[in-house]
Amino acid sequence: MINIQENINLAQYSTFRVGGSARYFVQVSSQEELEEALVFAKEKLLEVFVLGGGSNVIFSDDGFAGLVIRLVGNKIEKKEDEIICWAGTTLIELVNFAKENSFTGLEGLFGVPGTVGGAIFGNAGAFGSEISDFLVEVIAFDLEQQKEAPFSKPECIFNYRTSLFKENKSLTIISAKFIFKKGNQEEIENKIREVNKQRGNKQPKDWIGSSGSFFKNPIVESEELIKQFEEEKETKVNDGKLPAGWLIEKAGLLGKQLGGVKVNEKNGNFIINTGGAKAQDVAMMVSLIKQQIRDKFDIQLQTEVQLVGF
Numbered sequence: 001m002i003n004i005q006e007n008i009n010l011a012q013y014s015t016f017r018v019g020g021s022a023r024y025f026v027q028v029s030s031q032e033e034l035e036e037a038l039v040f041a042k043e044k045l046l047e048v049f050v051l052g053g054g055s056n057v058i059f060s061d062d063g064f065a066g067l068v069i070r071l072v073g074n075k076i077e078k079k080e081d082e083i084i085c086w087a088g089t090t091l092i093e094l095v096n097f098a099k100e101n102s103f104t105g106l107e108g109l110f111g112v113p114g115t116v117g118g119a120i121f122g123n124a125g126a127f128g129s130e131i132s133d134f135l136v137e138v139i140a141f142d143l144e145q146q147k148e149a150p151f152s153k154p155e156c157i158f159n160y161r162t163s164l165f166k167e168n169k170s171l172t173i174i175s176a177k178f179i180f181k182k183g184n185q186e187e188i189e190n191k192i193r194e195v196n197k198q199r200g201n202k203q204p205k206d207w208i209g210s211s212g213s214f215f216k217n218p219i220v221e222s223e224e225l226i227k228q229f230e231e232e233k234e235t236k237v238n239d240g241k242l243p244a245g246w247l248i249e250k251a252g253l254l255g256k257q258l259g260g261v262k263v264n265e266k267n268g269n270f271i272i273n274t275g276g277a278k279a280q281d282v283a284m285m286v287s288l289i290k291q292q293i294r295d296k297f298d299i300q301l302q303t304e305v306q307l308v309g310f
Contacts, residue, residue: 002026002033004040010063013070014054015113017209018279020063020309029073029088031141031148031174038143038172041067048143049308050172052115053090056122056211060309061279069172071117082136083180087117087173091124094178099192104183105134107191111199113212117173121165122304123158127195132158137177143170161216161304209273211305215244215289218299225297244301245269251292261285283310 008025011017024046028034041048047066051057071088076097078084083103085094091114095106108127109119118124119131120138135158138151149171157164165171219240220226226237229246248254248268256263260277263285264270271285290301 002028002036002040004037004067008068010059010068013051013068014057014059014211015209016058016211016277016282017273018061018277018282019059020061020279022064022066022068024067025070026067027070027072029071029075030086034069034071034172034174035141037067037069038141038146041069042143042146048172050117052088052118052121053113055113056118056124056304057306057308058211058279058282060283060307062309064309071115081179081182083178084175085116085178086175087115087120089116090114091116091119095192098180099185099188102183102185102188103180104188104191105129105180106131107188107195110192110195116176120156120173120176121163122161123163125161127198130158132156132163134178134180135176136179138165139174139176140165140171141174143172148174208275209277210270213244213269214271214286214303214305215248215269215301216304217241217244218247218301220297220299222297243269247293247297247299247301248289251289251296253289253292256285256288258285258288263289279310283307 004024004026006024007021009021010019026037028037049064049068051068051070074089074093075086076089076093078101091109091112094116095110098106108129109124112124112126123130123132135153138156140149140151142149165173220242229242230237245268248263253263254268255265259281260274261281262272262274264272286303293299293301
């Protein structure tokens, strides 16, 4: 029997540490519990929000009027060359499990917070790889049909930081199946150490809470802007995609602060809670950054982070 609670503060379940309360809240650790929670929501005519690690979501100060279902518990198994795991499994658990079994490919996601379900939902990626690169199948629960349904990789419609599940709110990810290439465990560990080092050099230190990279890297048409970036960073631009953090830096917004929210001085794509921030501070900062980038570069930034209830 699941334990559905009322009026639970959501800030404690978000890495940014802001947000109001959920009208109803429940933590589930199995498919059976998840389906029980979804039945409850349907009977009560409640909107549902499925929460993983809370690293890519910011709830408004007003909270959420429906049912928040938080997936918890690491459940992962190996079947020959496949790895199958529950959506609530943490990414760090998946990366470590792959390493222990000498599977390579996920090293770039080491240190990324959140769950496997959340990573699939937003097609999480870092250091040149995305979680969809290794995915074979997703099992989801269809709220409209009230039954589970399998989705092959092509059916998941993965694109940059999005998927079918991000676009279709009636689908809730239950589990996923992956196939990885075999590698050398020592080399895998060395790659993880290098990724950890690079991530440490990029990430801010002066923060209470953060959601990691806040904006998607936009595809730009300006050859002049691309040339400027390539000359300055001595890095080739792929597919016309420029780092959002670099654009924010060029707009002169590093260190900009509104209320308890600040743009990090080291990485412009990190918006941080310096203490006592409100979700409204985040909304104001996002609006300012979008407006400045639009005015200066004629580029419309899109958030990678979900803003819920704004």
